[in-house]
Amino acid sequence: MATVTGAAPQPGLRQLIGRAVPYLLLAPGIAWLILFYAIPSLQMFLYSVSTGSLEEGFVLSFTPDAYVKGITQFRTQFGNSLLYGGTATVLTIIIGFPVAYTIAFRGGRYRNLILFMVIAPFFTSFLIRTISWKILLGDEGPLLGPLKHTIGILPGTFTLTGTPVAVVAGLTYNFLPFMILPLYVALEKIDVRLIEAAQDLYATRWGAFRRVTLPLALPGVFAGSILVAIPAMGDFVNAELLGSPQTRMIGNVIQNRFLIQNDYPVAAALSFILMFGILAAVTIYARFLGTERLTG
Amino acid sequence: MASAATSTSRGRPEGSLGDRIGRRVGHLALPVFTSLAIFYLLIPIIVMIVFSFNKPSGKFNYTWNEFSIDGWLHPLDWPGLPESLLASLGVALLATVIATALGTLIGLALTRYAFRGRGLLNGVIFLPMATPELVLGASLLTLFVATALPPLRGNVPTLYPTGFSTILIAHVMFNISYVVVTVKARLAGFDRRLEEAAMDLGANEWVTFWKVTFPLILPGVVAAALLAFALSIDDFIITSFVSGTQNTFPIWVYSIIRNALPVQINVIGSIIFLVAVGYVSLTTIRSAHAQR
Numbered sequence: 001m002a003t004v005t006g007a008a009p010q011p012g013l014r015q016l017i018g019r020a021v022p023y024l025l026l027a028p029g030i031a032w033l034i035l036f037y038a039i040p041s042l043q044m045f046l047y048s049v050s051t052g053s054l055e056e057g058f059v060l061s062f063t064p065d066a067y068v069k070g071i072t073q074f075r076t077q078f079g080n081s082l083l084y085g086g087t088a089t090v091l092t093i094i095i096g097f098p099v100a101y102t103i104a105f106r107g108g109r110y111r112n113l114i115l116f117m118v119i120a121p122f123f124t125s126f127l128i129r130t131i132s133w134k135i136l137l138g139d140e141g142p143l144l145g146p147l148k149h150t151i152g153i154l155p156g157t158f159t160l161t162g163t164p165v166a167v168v169a170g171l172t173y174n175f176l177p178f179m180i181l182p183l184y185v186a187l188e189k190i191d192v193r194l195i196e197a198a199q200d201l202y203a204t205r206w207g208a209f210r211r212v213t214l215p216l217a218l219p220g221v222f223a224g225s226i227l228v229a230i231p232a233m234g235d236f237v238n239a240e241l242l243g244s245p246q247t248r249m250i251g252n253v254i255q256n257r258f259l260i261q262n263d264y265p266v267a268a269a270l271s272f273i274l275m276f277g278i279l280a281a282v283t284i285y286a287r288f289l290g291t292e293r294l295t296g
Numbered sequence: 297m298a299s300a301a302t303s304t305s306r307g308r309p310e311g312s313l314g315d316r317i318g319r320r321v322g323h324l325a326l327p328v329f330t331s332l333a334i335f336y337l338l339i340p341i342i343v344m345i346v347f348s349f350n351k352p353s354g355k356f357n358y359t360w361n362e363f364s365i366d367g368w369l370h371p372l373d374w375p376g377l378p379e380s381l382l383a384s385l386g387v388a389l390l391a392t393v394i395a396t397a398l399g400t401l402i403g404l405a406l407t408r409y410a411f412r413g414r415g416l417l418n419g420v421i422f423l424p425m426a427t428p429e430l431v432l433g434a435s436l437l438t439l440f441v442a443t444a445l446p447p448l449r450g451n452v453p454t455l456y457p458t459g460f461s462t463i464l465i466a467h468v469m470f471n472i473s474y475v476v477v478t479v480k481a482r483l484a485g486f487d488r489r490l491e492e493a494a495m496d497l498g499a500n501e502w503v504t505f506w507k508v509t510f511p512l513i514l515p516g517v518v519a520a521a522l523l524a525f526a527l528s529i530d531d532f533i534i535t536s537f538v539s540g541t542q543n544t545f546p547i548w549v550y551s552i553i554r555n556a557l558p559v560q561i562n563v564i565g566s567i568i569f570l571v572a573v574g575y576v577s578l579t580t581i582r583s584a585h586a587q588r
Contacts, residue, residue, distance in 0.1 A: 125549070128552060
């Protein structure tokens, strides 16, 4: 073993090198992460407690001005992020659970093919997929066009693009595979004999599902929710391409403040509120689902 | 397993009426629902491919006009498109090589050595993955663009000019964690006795690594590299913060769609999709053959 944990009386050169090996392996990658992840994060924090502008220079004043301004001014956009991201997460659970269940328990020899189709969207660009949704939901697009003119159940003025429905549809679509995959992994691990045992003990199918399958799948629901909610709540592309100025999410504000208005303090404060909001939500959610006890 | 389940349920006394109806509906409903969900996942891809054969009436390829293969005959025929594709490929290749090397080393250290702070690092390594992309991009921007904060106070508009190199730095940064996690998953089932056997047979550590360890972890490293490449070539959010005036393919698409939606976007998207699907199909077939 290259590692030396006990205290050797006189460590030779070889042992010293051996002890240094893990640190040497870590050094370049960790240095990169410190330089380009940790330091920028710290700098963001410093900006968030600063005042001033890019032209006049920022002053590190350690005041919460930017946070106060961010919360009071952009309540609507925070609400939108929470609402759209939350709705999309719930929808991915509702759509994804039956799909993952079918693949895990009923997939048979088509299992890999269905899984392949679930990840197929990853084989094309995120932006192009969203543009495809814009085509699809367009006023005269493949979906609304026939409904308006050929079938005629919708009035000619009916529109989807620019509405919250379109934004949520896009978010749900873009992040659905991130829900299905962890759900599938969790369900696939379940020992079928446990479900059979419940049924042998006269549990109804629903009872066995609710008391056995569902609790065992909860870690998957948890992992999937995190994988969907974090990018969905921080997203600005769907709201930009499929929405309207009324459907702006907090991501749109942050992007705009950073890239166009150069208002770094407020943008940085908003980023931190978003990040800690997500962190708090995840913690509460973990308590609520009792995942620690389950995965324990 | 499935047949075992059916035989047991047959042996059991029939449930209530509601139970039986539930079973009947369940048997039909699940496959139907799954097919619809898969259709939902595939329809934007179908739209993308179908509309790559459109001849849009105006500048925007949003509504179907008439069939044409113009886009496929001239897939690069739009100002700025070839350059942005080249930049995307360049960034993705370089970022993949660097991130895979750095991430694999961290993965090796985390799984094969005991050292101080290992537990902490095992958790901390997930942080970049858990941070919203928007925040990653924005904080890197504050590093590159400068910074009138002390000690750098002054009229320094840009500390480090944003462009190709800053995109590369950002892509390596967000890829490292994904590489570490993928390589670690492969190393988890690693049998250390194989290395010990090689050493017992007189191989030194260097030879052991290249002759025994590396071939065994290679599939994990390749998987990590493919993941890094895919993440890098598709990244838009982080890149949009640090790209400056340098275009990558997603950045170019985003900037052009305000004024036009050229059919070439659909063509390139379709080509990327077909290449990826082709690659996965080929490797699947090959591994199926190898197993036989």
